[in-house]
Amino acid sequence: MTTDVLEPTKSDVYSRITDKIIADLEQGKLTWRKPWSSEHLKSHVMRPLRWNDQPYTGINTLVLWATAADKGYQSPYWMTYQQATGMKANVRKGEKSTTVVYADKFSKQEENEKGDLETKQIPFLKAYHVF
Numbered sequence: 001m002t003t004d005v006l007e008p009t010k011s012d013v014y015s016r017i018t019d020k021i022i023a024d025l026e027q028g029k030l031t032w033r034k035p036w037s038s039e040h041l042k043s044h045v046m047r048p049l050r051w052n053d054q055p056y057t058g059i060n061t062l063v064l065w066a067t068a069a070d071k072g073y074q075s076p077y078w079m080t081y082q083q084a085t086g087m088k089a090n091v092r093k094g095e096k097s098t099t100v101v102y103a104d105k106f107s108k109q110e111e112n113e114k115g116d117l118e119t120k121q122i123p124f125l126k127a128y129h130v131f
Helices: 010-026 031-037 059-071 081-086
Strands: 098-111 117-130
Touching: 010 059, 010 098, 010 117, 059 098
Parallel strands: none
Antiparallel strands: 098 117
């Protein structure tokens, strides 16, 4: 799966994460707490890492911890399909990706009614898929 695929809207990403947490609660699972008690992470708790050793933050940490616990993953590393193929690595056939989000702002200069240039900060949210 590539990151060029039509991205879900912001509310879809929030809804999916919220729905996952609610479903886990209804089943009596506390997946966001798994790293403290999971057998595969008993020796040390580690934040999920990008392929370049940068840790994920925010809701991505909880989402990736829950996915790793559900699927029994032992490695803390995550990457996009394109990053994996760029490293000559493989994604297992049939493997399902996990959606993570990137939030930031960009600056845009616009003229106001007086003709002066104003810099506006425009927030954005991008969803992408990791394995």
